[in-house]
Amino acid sequence: MKKKFVATGVALLATAFIGQAASAKSLEDVLKEKGVITEADYKDITKVKPIDYKLGNGFTFTTQDEKFQLSLGGRMQFRYTFTDKDSGQDSSQWDAKRIRLIMGGYAYTKDLTYKLEIDARQLASSPSNKGLVDAWMNYKIVDEAQIKVGQYKTPFARQELTSDGALQFVDRSPVVDAFKPSYDIGAMLNGKIADGLAYYSAGVFGGAGQTNTRTSNDNMFVARVAVNPLGDMPYSEADIDVSKKPLLSIGADYFRNTINRTAASTFDTNAGYAGGWVTKGLANGPLKNTLGKFDVDSYGVDAAFKWMGLFAQAEYMQGQAESQAVSANNLLRAQGFYAQAGYMIIPGKLEASVRYSYLDPNRDNSNDTITEQIGALSYYFAKHNLKLQADAGNTHTQTGVGKTTDDMVYRLQAQIIF
Numbered sequence: 341m342k343k344k345f346v347a348t349g350v351a352l353l354a355t356a357f358i359g360q361a362a363s364a365k366s367l368e369d370v371l372k373e374k375g376v377i378t379e380a381d382y383k384d385i386t387k388v389k390p391i392d393y394k395l396g397n398g399f400t401f402t403t404q405d406e407k408f409q410l411s412l413g414g415r416m417q418f419r420y421t422f423t424d425k426d427s428g429q430d431s432s433q434w435d436a437k438r439i440r441l442i443m444g445g446y447a448y449t450k451d452l453t454y455k456l457e458i459d460a461r462q463l464a465s466s467p468s469n470k471g472l473v474d475a476w477m478n479y480k481i482v483d484e485a486q487i488k489v490g491q492y493k494t495p496f497a498r499q500e501l502t503s504d505g506a507l508q509f510v511d512r513s514p515v516v517d518a519f520k521p522s523y524d525i526g527a528m529l530n531g532k533i534a535d536g537l538a539y540y541s542a543g544v545f546g547g548a549g550q551t552n553t554r555t556s557n558d559n560m561f562v563a564r565v566a567v568n569p570l571g572d573m574p575y576s577e578a579d580i581d582v583s584k585k586p587l588l589s590i591g592a593d594y595f596r597n598t599i600n601r602t603a604a605s606t607f608d609t610n611a612g613y614a615g616g617w618v619t620k621g622l623a624n625g626p627l628k629n630t631l632g633k634f635d636v637d638s639y640g641v642d643a644a645f646k647w648m649g650l651f652a653q654a655e656y657m658q659g660q661a662e663s664q665a666v667s668a669n670n671l672l673r674a675q676g677f678y679a680q681a682g683y684m685i686i687p688g689k690l691e692a693s694v695r696y697s698y699l700d701p702n703r704d705n706s707n708d709t710i711t712e713q714i715g716a717l718s719y720y721f722a723k724h725n726l727k728l729q730a731d732a733g734n735t736h737t738q739t740g741v742g743k744t745t746d747d748m749v750y751r752l753q754a755q756i757i758f
Contacts, residue, residue, distance in 0.1 A: 396725045396757050398442065409445035415505050415757045416440070424748040436461050437753070438504060440473065451480040455492075472551045473523065484531040488543070491525045491551065495541035495564035496593045498575065498642040498655055499678075506576040506724045508651065508682045509716045510731050510751040513697045515676035518616035519638055519657040521562060521595055523550035528562075536572025540565045547597045558598035558633075566591035577653065579646040580723050582687045586647035595638040595659075601631050617674040618661050620701035624708065627672055633664040634672075649684035673703040682716070691718045695733075707743075711736045725757040 372382045392400045398413020417437040424430050444455035454477040463471025476490030493501055499512050500520040528543025540563075546553055547560030566589055573589040599607050601622070618636060622628060638659035645652050656677040663670040682693030697712040714733025721727060730752045737745045 395722060398758060400445070407449065408447050409450075410443065411445050413442045413758055414440055415442065415755070417505070417753055417755045419510065419751060419753040422750045424750075426745040426747055438462075442474075453478050453480075470551050478530075482531075484533055486530050486532075487527065488530055489527045491523055494521045494524050494526075494543065494545055494560070494562040494595070495528070495530075496521055496562050496595045496638070497640055497657070498566075498589075498591055498644060498653070499577075502575040502577060505755060505757055506578075508577040508680060508691070508693045508718065509695060509714065510729050510753045513655075513678035513680070513695060514710065514712055514735075515657060515678045515697045515699050516655070518620070518674075518676060518699055518701065519640065519659060520616070521545075521549075521560065521597070521638075524548070524560060525551075525553065526560070536568055538565070538567050547599070556598075556600075560595070560597035562593070562595045564591060564593035573644065573646070576724065577644075577651060578682055578691055578693075578718065578720075578724075579649050579651040579684060580688055580691075580720055582649045582684060583647055586645065589642075589644045591640075591642045593640045593642075595636075595640075597636050598633055599636060600633050603631070617659060617676070617699070617701040618672070620708070621661065621672045621674050621705075624702060624705055627661075627663060627670065630663050630665055630670070634661045635664065636661045649687055650681070651683075652679075652681040654679040674699075674701050675703060676700060678712075682718075688723075689720055691720070692716070693718070693731075707738050707741050709738050724755070727755050729753045729755070 371377045372379070390402060390404070392402070394400070396413070398411050400409060400411040402409045416439050419435045419437045421433045421435065422430070423432075439460040441458045441460065442455070443457070444453070446453045455474045457474035459471050459473050462473070472491065474490075474492050476488055476492045478486055478488040480486045495501065497516050497520045499507075499516045500522060504511070524545040524547065526543050526545030528541055530539070530541040530543075532539055542563040543561070545560040545562065547556075547558060548554040568587070568589045570586055570588050573587040599618070601607055607619075618634070622630075636659065638657060640655060640657040642655040643653070654677065656675075658673070658675040660674070661672040676697070676699040678695060678697040680693060680695035682691045684691050693716045695712070695714050695716075697710075697714075699710045700708070701710075702708055712733055712735050714731055716729060716731035718727055718729045730750075732748070732750045735747045735749060737747075739745060
């Protein structure tokens with residue numbers, strides 16, 4: 341019955357979703373790719389239009405003097421999840437996972453860009469976040485020196501920095517969800533070096549998480565550097581374009597924040613690191629009853645590669661939370677990694693992917709690790725702009741000495757970006 345129910349859900353979604361996909365390329369794009377027109381011709385043909393539309397970027401409005409520009413678009417993800425639990429009641433869930441309204445462009449000068457992104461689903465289900473996702477402006481002095489202020493993803497974890505609309509799987513690895521600081525409010529210095537051969541970011545943030553503020557002498561610091569030795573490589577998973585030349589990106593990041601634990605399960609922030617490995621690790625062990633301030637430090641390294649339809653990516657992260665209270669044992673350590681790879685079975689259309697994740701939220705406790713083994717199939721009607729994804733995986737959780745659970749999770753997701 342379970343399998344029939346899942347199959348029925350898959351069939352219903354697939355039937356409703358599959359249709360004729362709009363082409364993502366304009367005539368001038370095709371002519372340029374085939375070498376019929378030059379780069380100069382392309383720029384002349386695509387010279388600013390008062391109103392324009394490009395799939396993935398939305399509708400763009402530009403003033404006659406080209407001093408102001410606004411693009412309006414959106415992203416919707418509809419998901420079905422069936423969980424076959426090792427113990428307890430199985431569950432079936434339909435969800436409008438992300439419903440985003442996206443606005444962005446430039447003002448006064450092309451060097452002053454901005455973005456505003458609102459999630460209606462989050463607005464309805466998470467009042468503390470108030471539905472505000474991105475709200476920032478960035479001023480480019482030169483490519484190598486730019487200043488970004490507002491709310492946005494702090495520069496930690498490659499997969500977190502990759503849009504949830506550009507993933508190989510239905511969602512991110514649980515390791516990334518455990519370590520990421522994600523959205524916060526602050527200011528950052530960032531730059532692009534040698535036409536994308538390297539990028540850097542370093543910023544200071546409030547440290548209270550998405551749309552939250554705190555009054556404190558403590559701040560959060562995050563820094564990241566990425567090197568692309570074979571050429572610029574964007575934060576987007578899957579080699580949909582079947583790259584003719586190999587591309588490689590290697591990155592490293594660092595994060596530090598001070599959080600206050602006011603009760604055994606309460607922090608002064610709802611950011612990802614407090615709801616992830618810190619919370620899991622402090623739930624057991626010598627620090628489970630320790631209150632007060634904790635200094636949290638996390639480090640990460642990552643690599644991504646794509647070529648001829650193959651895309652592979654891996655990240656390793658580790659962190660520690662040290663209590664400021666004087667005690668003989670006041671340190672919590674955690675680590676985790678994931679590795680994934682996918683290949684275009686039908687170039688530009690159908691991809692098969694696999695991923696393995698490992699999370700140890702308390703390295704001094706040998707019976708609390710979490711692993712995930714998952715496989716996925718993705719069909720791209722118009723690249724990431726219109727796609728259907730299905731994945732199935734096992735989550736193996738250690739709950740004590742000789743105690744484990746294995747939950748099978750099946751997910752199907754339809755996405756449209758416009």
